[in-house]
Amino acid sequence: MKHDASHPFSRGAIQALPAETVPGVVPPLNSFAARTAAQFEKQVMSPSLLSGIWRLVEFALLLATAQLIYVAYVGPSHGSFPQYFLVSLLGAVIGVLGIQLGHGYEIATMRSRLKQVARVTMAWSATIAVVAVILFFLKAQSDYSRVWMGAWYLTGLSTLIAARLVLGMNIRRWARNGVMERRAVIVGGGEGAESLIRGLERQDDNDIRICGIFDDRNDRRSPPIVAGYPKLGNIQELVEFARLARIDMLIVTLPLSAEKRVLSLLKELWVLPLDIRLSAHAAQLRFRPRAYSYVGQIPLIDVFDRPLADWDVIAKRMFDLGIASLALLLLSPVFLATAIAIKLDSKGPVFFKQKRHGFNNRVVEVYKFRSMYHDMSDPTARRVVTKGDPRVTRVGRFIRKSSIDELPQLWNVILGSLSLVGPRPHAINAVSSQNEAFVEIVDGYFGRHKVKPGITGWAQIHGFRGEIDQQDKLKGRIEHDLYYIENWSILLDIAILAMTPISLLKTEHAY
Template sequence: MSLTLQLKNSPADQIADSGVVTRPLAFMRGKLADRADHARTLSPVLVSGSIRCAELLMSTILGLAIAHLYVKETTVIGDPAYLFATTLVGTATILVFGLLDLYSLRALSASIKSLPAAMLGWTTAFATLIAAIFFLKIGEEISRVWLAVWFVAGAAAIMTGRLVAGSYVRNAANSGRLYQRVAIYGAGPLTENFIKDLEADSHSIVRIAGIYDDRKDARAPHQIAGYPRVGGLNDLITMSRTKQLDLVVVSLPLAAEDRLSSVAGRLSVLPADVKMPARATDLRFSPRTYSHVGSVAMIDLFDKPIADWDYVSKWLFDKVIGTLALIALAPLMLLVALAVKLDSRGPVFFRQKRYGFNNELIEVYKFRSMYVDACDATASKLVTKNDPRVTRVGAFLRKSSLDELPQLINVVKGNLSLVGPRPHALQAKAAGHLYDEVVDGYFARHKVKPGITGWAQINGWRGETDTEEQITKRIEHDLYYIENWSVFLDLYILLKTPFALLNTERAY
């Protein structure tokens, strides 16, 4: 089955049309990385972490439930001895399972083969409890029948849970939702060795999305380890905007410093991890220096921001706080909508296309602040002081930022965050130049969802950006936010935003 990337008029189309058939990697078994655009992938870290939490809760709650039923004491859940015992076993179980590598996707997918190791881990956790009971001399406070029943029931529950989890992981992998979609830049011997190293790991979750290189045919072969070279760096970046990438591997020797620096700089704007194979240099570092793709050692160049559990935390923060804010501010929004309607003819809301996560176009809601026949959907001309296009009510709304309140709807919908780099209009300019023409690496701010407010806004870079210095400073603050994100930083920015709105110097 051939590799297709669906890049319009790209080298990938030419290769597919030519009938070239590529040899799938051994670990792919015919599965391609041409994942549907709408398919939401699962983070391996989240999957294994969720199973870890489930086993902790299952073992602990099962022990308490059996104690409550057998001991027949209504206060058993509050009994320090039983609470200590169940907490110790639950914690010891996940710690021992972790030491036995039972939370890796390899072990989870091979659930039947990993059952003996799981039983060893469960037995070890119970042995830890028995040792603690002996040394703490609390044996008379804990029922031995309860311990025996809990051990047997827990073993059965763990085996059943592991089989169910294994089935889920395998189905997710088969459907293409649980793997790392990887693009490789560089079509040399280093790439061939990298792919061979991946082939040696039969449980790898890596899927090759394409191999790219800008060198001429004489220096870069059409096929590498059975895979076609499907384009250059521009094709890779274009593909990443339409297909979700988890990882980009820069497979260039470390000695090619200038080329490596140029390529890595271009790729740094993508919302994906960027790594290079450890084989790229003969230097050998401490094992802690390396990350791994499957079993292959890698050197990290750039990390995907706000990933895995951080992503979950931010998603929950946006949904909970955004929904509560929308409910609390609904009366004010109704009053603003009435004022807009009474002030000038036309719709209450103004919808505008802006750049969102990974350069995707999103439709952002605002209260209309301009006359209908003067609205500028692309923001080709920034609003200036005393702009005649702005209505009387609109001038107040823009000064106070009340026109931004409908963007809470975007937050609840999921295409905006409460806090993040402000989304810019498509044709917004500074000193007559598009923003990406002014600032190198401008699109790196799109590695995360844009937000209603952000680090730049509370630090004085709110409002008009009509000079190169203003947009440069805003981007610097946006990138600082991305690199230093935390839930506490988001909360701090939200709390500071009302005070930042008092500065209306450049808000027109």
């Protein structure tokens, strides 16, 4: 068998670890799959994120070289810095766009010395030509030094090529060491899986690392080892595996002719925050090119995309940090007044922590102001708070109705376990007023955990807050949560935050 850099066992990745050392592992995950999952807990660099960062790096390099040449040759005393800066800015933008149009930011190109040198040279040469033509038609070519323009071309090109060669060397090293890769799990063993694996191994620009195979079948169609990769368990175990390991993609290799089986699998797997693809490598059916994504020449049919990835995650995190920090500063008097009122009203601590379901169904601890008598507190939320609940203090009734008790969760936002906006985190033992578990009421309930939970959300501003005494209320909440996940944007987060104070005026279900 051919072992390449994407093969986990060729690097000694799977080491012997006792199952009990893997935190959070619970049945039904078997011990071998648990040991394997432990090897993939560490976050890796995303290829698409690296491409985006490198665009910014090259933009900065082109702009900086232009300014350095201006200072060295033209001189700040010339008084023409603004016009030179505008041309530099224009050239840097066109240069990055030109490299983008030439596919210069694809990882396959960035790994190849010859490809990236050729494409960067062509793109930067075309950029200088375009800038010169623009200046000609504006009749402004005499306002700029030709020595400056020529020196910018040569220096910019040399800088880009040197930086690219260093980057390419690092990308190849990161790929070998597993620092930059896309981690994938194959669903379905047998000939389909083997065909896909062999095809991936033949791709020079393959950034997929196969972490294992999962399949419900245990007959000859699905042997325990396929192309050197072990079968780690069944589909139920895959869901738990994907929550413990940092997996990016699920690739289903079952034949498309097995329609019922494929649909059944997708119904179980869509709740995971992963890219889900169908292997079209050995399929006879052919779709339009836009239906496919590719790993080298290997076609995959896109089924589900993770809701937030790469730059979306960064943008949402920066938004959360900025607004949460400002809110903590502005609301500090409210924090102080609430703490004093709680201490004067009843004995016990001001704050308490409660375990709730977080991103990817992981358990997180959220902070709240204490609203119940300390000796009657219910940290596991086994009993729903109802109207006139004797466990709730006088201050507690007010802060629960006004949602002031949720304000300490701003610290959770700062720490990264919650977001400002998202599906509300439910208690791990959440039940309705009829003592029915949420997961039993709504099919696909865990799909709401594909993003971080939030302090407020789309469901809350539409009135779905407080006690759940009817199944329709929970179903409506989940429907709104899934709508938010599928339609997320920073503008939607801003709109929800703006509407939250108004929605808090509706307190009929908050006890």
